[in-house]
Amino acid sequence: MNRTNFIDQIKEFNDYWDILIIGGGATGLGCAVDAASRGYKTLLLDMHDFAKGTSSRSTKLVHGGVRYLQQGDVSLVIEALRERGLLIQNAPHLVSHQSFIVPSYEWWNGPFYGVGMKVYDALAGKLGIKKSKILSKEETLEKIPTLEPEGLRGGVIYYDGQFDDSRLAINLAQTCADEGGIPLNYMKVTGLLKNSSGLITGVKALDMINGEQVEINARVVVNATGIFTDSVMQMDNPGHKEMIQCAQGIHLVLDKEFLPGDASIMVPHTDDGRVLFAVPWHGKAIVGTTDTPIDKPSLEPIALEEEIDFILRHAKQYLTKDPGRKDVKSVFAGLRPLVKPQHQTNTAEISRSHHLEVSESGLVTIAGGKWTTYRKMAEDTIDQAVMIAGLEFVECKTKTLRIHGWLKNVDKNDHKHVYGSDVVGLKKLLKENPELNEQLHPNLPYLKGEVVWVIRNELAITIEDILSRRTRALLLDAKASLEMAPGVGKIIASEFGHDDAWVVQEVKEYEALAKNYILE
Numbered sequence: 001m002n003r004t005n006f007i008d009q010i011k012e013f014n015d016y017w018d019i020l021i022i023g024g025g026a027t028g029l030g031c032a033v034d035a036a037s038r039g040y041k042t043l044l045l046d047m048h049d050f051a052k053g054t055s056s057r058s059t060k061l062v063h064g065g066v067r068y069l070q071q072g073d074v075s076l077v078i079e080a081l082r083e084r085g086l087l088i089q090n091a092p093h094l095v096s097h098q099s100f101i102v103p104s105y106e107w108w109n110g111p112f113y114g115v116g117m118k119v120y121d122a123l124a125g126k127l128g129i130k131k132s133k134i135l136s137k138e139e140t141l142e143k144i145p146t147l148e149p150e151g152l153r154g155g156v157i158y159y160d161g162q163f164d165d166s167r168l169a170i171n172l173a174q175t176c177a178d179e180g181g182i183p184l185n186y187m188k189v190t191g192l193l194k195n196s197s198g199l200i201t202g203v204k205a206l207d208m209i210n211g212e213q214v215e216i217n218a219r220v221v222v223n224a225t226g227i228f229t230d231s232v233m234q235m236d237n238p239g240h241k242e243m244i245q246c247a248q249g250i251h252l253v254l255d256k257e258f259l260p261g262d263a264s265i266m267v268p269h270t271d272d273g274r275v276l277f278a279v280p281w282h283g284k285a286i287v288g289t290t291d292t293p294i295d296k297p298s299l300e301p302i303a304l305e306e307e308i309d310f311i312l313r314h315a316k317q318y319l320t321k322d323p324g325r326k327d328v329k330s331v332f333a334g335l336r337p338l339v340k341p342q343h344q345t346n347t348a349e350i351s352r353s354h355h356l357e358v359s360e361s362g363l364v365t366i367a368g369g370k371w372t373t374y375r376k377m378a379e380d381t382i383d384q385a386v387m388i389a390g391l392e393f394v395e396c397k398t399k400t401l402r403i404h405g406w407l408k409n410v411d412k413n414d415h416k417h418v419y420g421s422d423v424v425g426l427k428k429l430l431k432e433n434p435e436l437n438e439q440l441h442p443n444l445p446y447l448k449g450e451v452v453w454v455i456r457n458e459l460a461i462t463i464e465d466i467l468s469r470r471t472r473a474l475l476l477d478a479k480a481s482l483e484m485a486p487g488v489g490k491i492i493a494s495e496f497g498h499d500d501a502w503v504v505q506e507v508k509e510y511e512a513l514a515k516n517y518i519l520e
Contacts, residue, residue: 001174001459006182007207010043010216017043019385020203020218022189022232024048025055026165026371027354028224029172029183030378030398031385036181037401038382038394043216044176045205047188049465051169053299054226055371056469057334059251059289060281062087062095062161062372066268069120078123080372084161085127087375091168091403093410093420097129098162098279100266101144101155103318113268117158132158143263146320157263162279165371166469167418170458174404185459192221192235192363200236200361209461219389222381223365227297227337236363243355244367246295246335250303251288252311253330253475254323259285265318276314282415284329284476287315294335301333302516328519330478339368356380362388375399415445419453426453440487443480446471451491461496463488463510478517485510 019035021028024046032044046052064081065073088095102113117132133156140155141147173183191204193215202217223232233240259265259278267276278287290307308331316322339355354369354377366381379396386393405420416423429449430437436449454460454470463485468474473481489503489510498506 001177001183001457003184003186003209003459003461006184009182010184010214015041015217016202017041017216017218018389018391019043019220019222019382020045020216021222021224022046022203023224023226023228024050024169024173024183024185025053025224025226026051026169026172026374027226027366027369027377027381028222029169029176030374031222031224031366031381032176032181032183033172033179033401033403034375034378034382034396034398035385036176036179037397038386039180040382040386040391040394042176042179042181043218044173044181044183045187045189045203046183046185047208048299049185049461049469050173050183050459051166051469053228054334054336055169056166057249057251057332058165058371059249059277060162060165060279060286061098061277062163064120064123064160064372065370066116066120066158066266066275069116069123074123076373077120079376080370081120081124082127083373083376085124086399087163087372088129088161090398090401091163091171091406091420093405093407093417094168094171094403095161095163096412097159099130099143099157099159099263100277101135101140101147101157101263102266102268103140103144103147103155104153105151106153113156117156120158129159129161132156144259144261144265146257146259147265148318148320161372162281163371164282164418164472166472168371168403170470171404171420173459174457175401178404183459186461189232189235192361193217194361198361200363219391220385221363222385223363224381226367227335229337229365229367231297233359233363233365236359236361243340244297245293245338245340246297247338248292248294248301248304248307248333248335249289250307250311250331250333251286252308252315252323252328253332253477254285254287254315254327255329256280256283256285258315258319258321258323258327267314267318270310270314276311278315278318282472282476287311287323297335297337300513300516301335303331303333307333308519325519330475330517331519332475332517336370337367354380356384358384358388364388416450422453422457425457426450429453440484441473441477441480443477444471444473444484446473446484448487448491451488452495455492455495461492463492463506464513466492467510467514474514474517478514482511482514482518485514
């Protein structure tokens with residue numbers, strides 16, 4: 001993928017794009033892959049980088065949603081479990097099986113959750129992983145030695161999926177390109193084009209890299225902007241009433257010593273009625289999440305003190321080694337774009353089902369949902385968009401479409417497994433340029449060559465793109481990522497021909513961003 005080539009193709013294409021998608025998160029990228037793979041002329045525009053917002057800040061789980069089962073939303077659970085199975089098949093280099101233990105400290109918890117998990121297993125059908133089972137106290141502690149033993153009666157083990165969210169987003173962008181579509185980051189939609197009948201005929205966009213403005217024609221425009229859904233709907237109709245309620249969820253990242261085994265902990269009921277997870281991920285442990293209503297959407301939400309205290313307090317309840325603020329390697333916050341139901345105030349109770357809507361002008365809006373169901377959301381959206389655009393209907397192909405990088409039996413102990421089949425090209429680059437084998441920081445495994453690779457092949461442009469989403473340095477160890485920033489900036493400058501002043505400014509901007517991921 002080459003951004004300059006993509007821009008040139010857009011300028012040279014004087015016809016109407018079949019489907020133009022606004023938003024490069026999970027849903028927008030899913031729509032772009034779906035549309036392009038059906039053979040439609042597809043363009044995706046994102047105002048920042050792919051998965052900059054909510055889609056890089058998840059709990060890193062591909063799951064049916066045990067909590068939704070508790071709430072009685074069985075149809076959502078069935079859909080999500082089916083999609084989990086398809087995603088494991090379509091992106092095995094990024095999605096893997098993960099065991100979860102529900103610790104039982106009350107005599108009735110074991111049987112109660114044991115039955116619940118049997119239902120969860122059954123709903124997965126043929127796309128299930130392994131069967132859940134009830135564990136004794138000894139078996140539970142064998143799997144999670146750092147679990148608080150006092151009062152522990154046993155546990156239930158069940159299985160779900162785990163993935164790397166922003167890496168999957170990048171692979172979806174590459175899949176879109178592989179299928180003939182154009183995914184473009186740093187291209188902000190500033191307005192909608194309409195004909196004399198008030199029907200949408202395209203968009204006005206601003207290239208955030210060079211400041212150039214363009215008008216692009218399209219047969220249909222899809223609004224897949226997540227937390228910014230309302231702002232695009234207001235572009236279409238200034239009188240639009242807001243439909244998105246943002247709910248913030250934060251995660252704390254700890255060293256592996258707090259959760260040394262391979263199993264995750266799932267606490268089914270916290271003080272505020274949420275599920276709490278402690279999950280091993282890329283050699284660290286992620287603990288979260290919260291559910292805090294937030295009034296205004298933001299690209300860089302900041303964890304609130306009460307959220308940090310909430311997670312630390314709960315982690316201390318369930319772990320023998322009590323984590324403190326000094327143990328937190330990174331704190332990251334994300335905003336869920338929940339579709340407001342009438343008279344609903346508790347964001348933990350709002351359904352995670354998706355919402356599809358077509359305005360009078362023909363704007364197709366897809367909102368809500370979650371990473372696990374991104375493919376089904378995209379299928380529903382493109383089915384609708386094709387009808388609005390008056391295109392010839394082609395069946396969805398994504399149920400069995402292999403995602404870019406598809407590779408089975410990767411070595412999860414090698415951090416380069418996230419590149420999947422692209423690792424061949426990366427290794428070739430490293431072999432031909434031995435100096436690029438140097439680690440960027442002793443505390444993290446990432447190499448100089450990876451920076452070069454993602455600039456040349458994955459549309460990475462800034463230090464943040466590389467340290468937050470192409471590698472996961474910012475989320476795994478925010479302080480280490482700060483120390484890596486100047487070196488990464490120099491590599492970017494050499495690739496793009498930027499001067500030293502650009503590097504200084506870029507490092508300064510990254511430092512301002514990264515400080516919100518560090519707990520002092």
